[in-house]
Amino acid sequence: MLPEALVQLAKERMAPYPCEGFLPGRGPKHPVLFFVGEAPGETEIHTHVPFSGRAGKELDLFLERAGVKREEIFISSSVRSRPYQYKTKQIRGEAVTKKYNRTPTKAEVLAHAPVLDYEIAQAEPQILITLGRIGWERVTGSKEKITQVAGKVIEQPIQHLKSLEDNSFIFSEKIYRIFPTYHPASVFYNPGLRPVIEEHAYTIRKLLNR
Numbered sequence: 001m002l003p004e005a006l007v008q009l010a011k012e013r014m015a016p017y018p019c020e021g022f023l024p025g026r027g028p029k030h031p032v033l034f035f036v037g038e039a040p041g042e043t044e045i046h047t048h049v050p051f052s053g054r055a056g057k058e059l060d061l062f063l064e065r066a067g068v069k070r071e072e073i074f075i076s077s078s079v080r081s082r083p084y085q086y087k088t089k090q091i092r093g094e095a096v097t098k099k100y101n102r103t104p105t106k107a108e109v110l111a112h113a114p115v116l117d118y119e120i121a122q123a124e125p126q127i128l129i130t131l132g133r134i135g136w137e138r139v140t141g142s143k144e145k146i147t148q149v150a151g152k153v154i155e156q157p158i159q160h161l162k163s164l165e166d167n168s169f170i171f172s173e174k175i176y177r178i179f180p181t182y183h184p185a186s187v188f189y190n191p192g193l194r195p196v197i198e199e200h201a202y203t204i205r206k207l208l209n210r
Contacts, residue, residue: 003118011081020082025077027073031074037076051075059184065202078112078135079134080112126208131182154179155178156176157172
């Protein structure tokens with residue numbers, strides 16, 4: 001469980017940005033897999049359950065193919081509040097303005113960095129699975145595109161804040177096993193990724209000898 005002081009710190013650091021709510025990571029103390037996503041969406045902020053929307057169903061399919069249960073994994077994200085933007089769309093001929101999900105900025109990822117740093121340090125996971133570009137960049141600091149690394153087992157240090165007073169990233173002394181894959185929601189706009197993600201799940205299954 002996150003210390004309350006760390007939750008309050010994250011909320012204070014996020015105060016300048018258009019985000020709402022706060023969703024802690026969820027999972028056992030020492031998970032088999034540690035997932036790092038992007039940020040909660042509207043559904044997750046209301047249910048208080050990570051990956052409980054449409055993307056959550058895709059994640060469940062991934063876990064089933066990997067031979068892993070949700071109870072065995074920890075689900076976290078680069079940003080813990082929902083980044084949003086107002087948009088006006090025509091709905092049944094009427095202009096409706098509402099909040100829509102958006103990609104978090106680097107400043108927002110940095111603001112929530114202490115939370116993810118704490119969760120990873122406490123969990124000591126066997127494998128870190130990054131979901132999409134934001135999770136990959138947050139964990140590794142790499143500028144490589146997700147298409148270049150997805151599906152590969154990578155062993156390297158991960159980045160974390162130097163200190164709560166110093167907003168610069170440094171790399172861990174510990175070497176982690178990292179497995180980057182595409183965000184579950186990617187299949188909604190690129191259905192061709194579905195068989196690729198399925199293959200990634202089976203790779204995880206082999207790594208875990210399931």
